[in-house]
Amino acid sequence: MSAAVSQDLREYVTLVVGDYLFGAEVSRVRDVFDPQNITPVPLAPKVVAGLLNLRGRIVTAIEARERLGMPGRPGEAPRMAVGVERNDEYFSLIVDGVGEVLKLDPATIEANPSNLDTTWKDLSTGVYQLDGKLLIALDLERMLDCAPVH
Amino acid sequence: MDDLLSEFLTETAESLDVIDNELVRFEADPGDRATLNNIFRLVHTIKGTCGFLGLPRLEALAHAGETLLGRYRDGTLFPTEQTVSLVLDSIDRIKSILSHLEGAGAEPNGHDRDLIDLLEAAAEGKLKSNSPPAPSAAPVAVPANPAKKPAPANLGPGERWDEDLGRVLRPGEVSLAELEAAFNAVDAEEIKAEPAAAPAPVVSAAPTAPPAIVEPPRVEPTRPIMLEDDADDGARAKGEGPQTNATLRVPxxxxxxxxxxxxxxxxxxxxxxxxxxxxxxxxxxxxxxxxxxxxxxxxxxxxxxxxQPIGNAWKKIPRIVRDAARDLGKKIDLVMEGEATELDRQVLELIKDPLTHMIRNSCDHGLERPDVRVGAGKPETGTIRLVAYHEGGHIIVQLSDDGAGLNTKRIREKGLEKGLIAAADADTMSDAEIHRLIFAPGFSTAAQVTNMSGRGVGMDVVKTNIDAIGGVIELDSRAGQGTVFTIKIPLTLAIVSALILGASGMRFALPQLAVVELVRVSGQGANKIEHIHNTRVLRLRDKLLPLVDLSVMLGLTSAARPGRAQFVVVMQVGANRFGMVVDEVFDTEEIVVKPVASVLRGLSMYQGATILGDGSVIMIVDPNGVSRTMSSATMAAMRANVAETVQQQTASDAISLLVFKAGGEEPRAVPLSLVTRLEELDVATLEPTRRGRVVQYRGQLMPVIHPAGEYAFRSEGRQPILVFTYEGRTIGLAVDAIVDIIHEPLKVQLADSTPGVMGTAVLRGKATEVIELGYHLEMATDSWSFGAAAAQRSVLLVEANPFFRNMMTPLLQAAGYRVTGVDNAKAASAQMEAGGQFDVVLADIDDAAMRAELAETLRNSPAGDSIARLGLTKTDARDPAFGDAVRKTDRAGLLAALDYLVKTQEKAA
Missing domain, CATH: 1.10.287.560 (Histidine kinase  CheA-like, homodimeric domain)
Known part of the structure; x- marks a missing residue:
């Protein structure tokens, strides 16, 4: 797969959430930063980690673990944020870590396995096989589409 | 110039600019339906407005243009460069007429038959490019007064231009000559400057033509497509664009x-x-x-x-009022004050519609018809006043009328009918509360739908709009005198002054608009949070303030944490006054309200978020949201109570009763107004003595009795105690549990011979024993014999209702009066004849017969003249024989009035 033609490659930022490796399309990612001082919002849905100030802009932090239905992050564990804009609103996806940028050939993407959990199926556009690891391509649009509360 | 006209000019100029651009786009891509629809709509609007304003020339022109566009739209005619140019020409003609209109305030003389004919021909598909209508004919036919000055020199360039193009004259170019001719003809004094208004059509007709060949004087050949700019330049050159010079339109x-x-x-x-x-x-x-x-x-x-001055939002109001007066057959004077008061244009836009709606309401429902007004002894002409002024960081807009006031009865019925209020509440609600029902969704009382208002979208929409901009709306209506609506809105939405609060270790901002005052409370001391069942209240200046806890409301803690020093933010949202308990109050800060992401927008507790000076993000609490969450049953009762005491509303027999249990499961009640404080004390501190229990309370020994007797005290744990103040002493009444506070009319139905029980009443559907407090207190004081108070004033209380008599006796005694209570005038007379010396007669004046009899007794009594009199009433009645009158439930008012009378007496003596 590494022999693919360069102009067709798709770039992914690798994100670590729990024991898994995810990929977010580089073209959608505006910032990668260390989230400081997240202000929790009482009564908000659990998936909203809170609000934070990114260069004077109020950003809604979405907890990736919660969104993926994974157990919460242990207290002092490191976390990183990926800034993504969606419908004129600025979000940051809180993950455990951000890794290198990978160039992958879209032709090698495989459909989600049919037995994958429906939540994950909804949030993933497919799976890449890396050496010894799987990379789950995230659908950022869906990741950030949290049903508003009423 | 007429405001309406100037608004029309501005709007139309904007529309025309859009049409110009859209037409050019449309020509390039005739298949673009959206563009065509947009053009059609704009032209249609112009046509409609012209007709409305009585501008026949513009209307006819726009109509012809619309017809042609209509043919494009329904597909029966395919747009060609030629016909589109024709439309552009008519747009330019409209512009030149408008610029004249702007300068002179009226349409220029003349007509546009030439263009209209061409447009109509084009619409019928009869226009052929190779056989154009004789262009030379038009200029002759068009000028209103061809004899005056036809401007033949200007015809030249138009013709030559066509020659250069190497093709025959197109109909669009006719307009140039015609237009100038027409203008020159009507505005003889402006001949020299005039042609500048016209060049645009020439250029527009051939946007693709090489510009250098255009030779009419004063045309900017290098800017062939900037149609509106050229037209503007022309207007400026003529000095006819006063509105475009001084100001700059910025998106x-x-x-x-x-x-x-x-x-x-x-x-x-x-x-x-x-x-x-x-x-x-x-x-x-x-x-x-x-x-x-x-x-x-x-x-x-x-x-x-x-x-922008608020007057901008009021521009259309005189017209609306005038039309309304005519349609409704009423005479209405409109008084507007403070038009120059400025506020943020965003706010202005948002209050425009609500205001218009309210004005219509006032015309329609507020003011009466002239005959009705005359019948009511009022001037035939009603007055609507619209006033705006600054107050603090807010704008107050007040709309008042001198009409009939709100129809309380009708609103009550409607509220019941629509299920907005429960039947049980309907009778106990104060007038102000009833009036506020008009803000409830879907409420409209108009008996019949009129042209003006009453379509069911009513004051609820107004309130929603005002809530949305963080404003508050209040109303005060008096029967026969009129209604006053007061709207308080922030000056700007962008920056608001907010209080930064702390709750459970987090910070929140609260807009100051809703904050009335801050009270520091602690476990001990004067300002103390008290508990009634699960509800927390604060006794603030003799009024009970219902409390909510911000931490609890936001789910940060599950229960109130007692014993800590806290703050109560007293808030007023509409008629709802309440306290919000917070842990800390930091400072005030000017904050910028930022909307939150859509995922959080459903949270009614927040208005938005903001970034503080230290860079941290905090949530802005929405006072309206807090107010809405306070809607549990207990809260409703508390609110009624608070509204009653705060606003001193008219007739309502309801009183607040504290319901508790003591010595049995059946509920018992005592009037809340008599209770000074609620305590919960450790039973161990209630020390038994030979004459009953006492407790060391606030540096005094307080006797504590239990209505059910000594055996009913708890053996261990904490005992709820109602504290009463009686003749300067405090006395505790121990109870098993405090159940609730209810606000209901009290009717004692079964008199009871049991000592200490006044009777039984039905409260909340349950038979409830109403305690005769006087008995218990006497028991306590007898056993402890406080000793006679010196030099007391004596009061003769004439009150038929045993409940009120029993309620008032201890109250007056507590205030230091010696009270003799009787239930009728005969008994009062007997007391006086028996040699009773009284300083004040306090009499129930609701019963007319008793009132008259008592007045007679006083007149005949030798000491009658020296006795001060005070009336007691449930309905705000007045009787000259009894001077002033006080409401029976108004404890503070009664004591103040008595005090005043006694002091006056002392001075006289």
């Missing part, structure tokens, strides 16, 4: 962006200031101070660009 987006940037700048400055303040390095202080000052000025400047 609102630009201003909004600027505002956002300035807001950011303010925040950054605040951040810097905070950093420098905490460091000793003074190197930055001077420049920072300058930066701070400049930022402040910049903020003011940008704010000013957004400020």
């Amino acid at each position: 609102v987006d630009v201003l909004e962006d600027m505002m956002t940037l300035v807001s950011e700048l303010v925040l950054t400055r605040n951040q810097l200031l905070q950093m420098v303040r905490s460091s000793n390095d003074s190197q930055f202080k001077a420049p920072l101070q300058r930066l701070s000052a400049i930022t402040g000025e910049l903020q003011d400047g940008v704010m000013k660009t957004r400020m």
Whole structure:
């Protein structure tokens, strides 16, 4: 797969959430930063980690673990944020870590396995096989589409 | 110039600019339906408005243009360059007529038969490019007065241009000559400047033509497509564009962006200031101070660009009132004050519609018809006053009429009918509460739907709109005197002053608009949070304030944490006054309200978020949201109670009763107004003595009795105690449990011979024993014999209702009066004849027969003249024989009035 033609490659930022490796399309990612001082919002849905100030802009932090239905992050564990804009609103996806940028050939993407959990199926556009690891391509649009509360 | 006309000019100029551009686009892509529809709609609007304003020339022209566009739209005619040019020409003609209209205030003389004919021909598909209608015919036919001055020199360039193009004259070009001719003809004094208005059509007719060949005088050949600019230049050259000179039209987006940037700048400055303040390095202080000052000025400047006089939102009101008066057959005077009061244009836009709606309401429902007014002894002409002024950081807009006032009865019925209120509540609600029902969704009382209003979208929409901009609306209506609506709105939505609060270790902002005062409370001391069942209240200046806890409301803690010093933010939202308990109050800060992401928008508790000076993000609590969450049954009862005491409303027999259990499961009640305090004391501190229990309470020994007897005290744990103040002493009444506070009319139905029980009443559907407090207190005082108080004033209380008599006796005694209570005039007479010396007669004046009899008794009594009199009433009745009157439930008012009478008596003596 590494022999693919360069102009067709798709770039992914690798994100670590729990024991898994995810990929977010580089073209959608505006910032990668260390989230400081997240202000929790009482009564908000659990998936909203809170609000934070990114260069004077109020950003809604979405907890990736919660969104993926994974157990919460242990207290002092490191976390990183990926800034993504969606419908004129600025979000940051809180993950455990951000890794290198990978160039992958879209032709090698495989459909989600049919037995994958429906939540994950909804949030993933497919799976890449890396050496010894799987990379789950995230659908950022869906990741950030949290049903508003009423 | 007429405001309506000038508004029309501005709007139409904008529309025409859009049409110009859209037409050019449409020509390039005739298949673009959206563009065509947009053009059609705009032309249609212009036509409609012209007809409305009585501008026949413009209307006819727009109509012809619309017809042609209509053919494009239904596909029966395919747009050609030629026909599109024709439409553009008519647009230009409209523009030139408009510029004349702007200068002279009226349409120029003449007509546009030439263009209309061409447009009609084009619409019928009869226009052929190779056989054009004789262009030379038009200029002759068109000028209103061809004999005056036809401007033949200007015809030349038009013709030559066509020659250069190498093709025959197109119909569009006719307009140039015609237009100039027409203009020259009507405006003889402006001949020289006139042609400048016309060149645009020439250019527009051939946007693709090489511009250099155009030779008419004063045309900018290098700007062939800038149609509107050329027209504007022309207008300016003539000095006929007074409205375009002094001001600059800036897109609102630009201003909004600027505002956002300035807001950011303010925040950054605040951040810097905070950093420098905490460091000793003074190197930055001077420049920072300058930066701070400049930022402040910049903020003011940008704010000013957004400020508009509120009069802009009132422009259409005189017309609306006039039309309404005519349609409804009423005579209405409109008085407007404070038109120059400025507020943010965003706010202005948002209150425009609500105001218009309210004005219509006042005309329609508020003011009576002339005959009705005359019948009521009022002037035939009704007055509607619209007043605006600044108050603090807010704008107050007041709309009042001198009409009939709200129809309380009708609103009550309607509220019941629509299920907005429960039947049980309907009788106990005060008039003000009933009136507020008009803000309830879907409420409309108009018996019949009129043209003006009463379509069911009513005051609820108004309230929603005003809530949305963080404003409040209040109303005060008096039968026969009129109604006053008061709207309090923030000056701007961009920056609001907010209180920064702490709750459970988090900070929140609360807009100051809703904050009335701050009260510090602690476990002990005067300001103390008290508990009634699960409800917390604060006794504030003799009124009970229902409390909510911000931490609990936000789910940060599950229960109230007693014993800590806390703050109560007293808030007023509409008629709802309540306290919000918070842990800390930091300071006030000017904050920029930022909307939250859609995922959080459903949370009614927040109004938005903001970034503080220190860079942290905090949530802004929405006072309306807090107010809404306070809607449990207990809260409703408390609210009724608070509204009653706060607003001193008219007739209502309801009183607040404290319901408790003592010595059995059946509920018992006592009037809340008599209770001084609620306590919960450790039974161990209630020390038994030979004469009953006592407790050391606030540095005094307080006797504590249990209505059910000594055996009913708990053996261990804490015992709820009602504390009463009686003749300067405090006495505790121990109970098993406090159940609730209810606000209901009290009717004692079964008299009871049991000592200490006044009777049984049905409260909340349950038979409840009403305690005769006087008995218990006497028991306590007898056993403890406080000793006679010296030099007491004596009061003769004449009150038929045993409940009120029993309620008032201890109250008056507590205030230091010696009270003799009787239930009728005969008994009163007997008391006086028996030699009773009384300083004051306090009499129930609701019963007319008893009142008259008592007045007679007093007149005949030798000491009658020296006895002061005070009336007691449930209905605000007055009787001259009894001077002033006080409401029976108004404890503070009664004591104040008595005190006043006694003092006056002392002075006289």
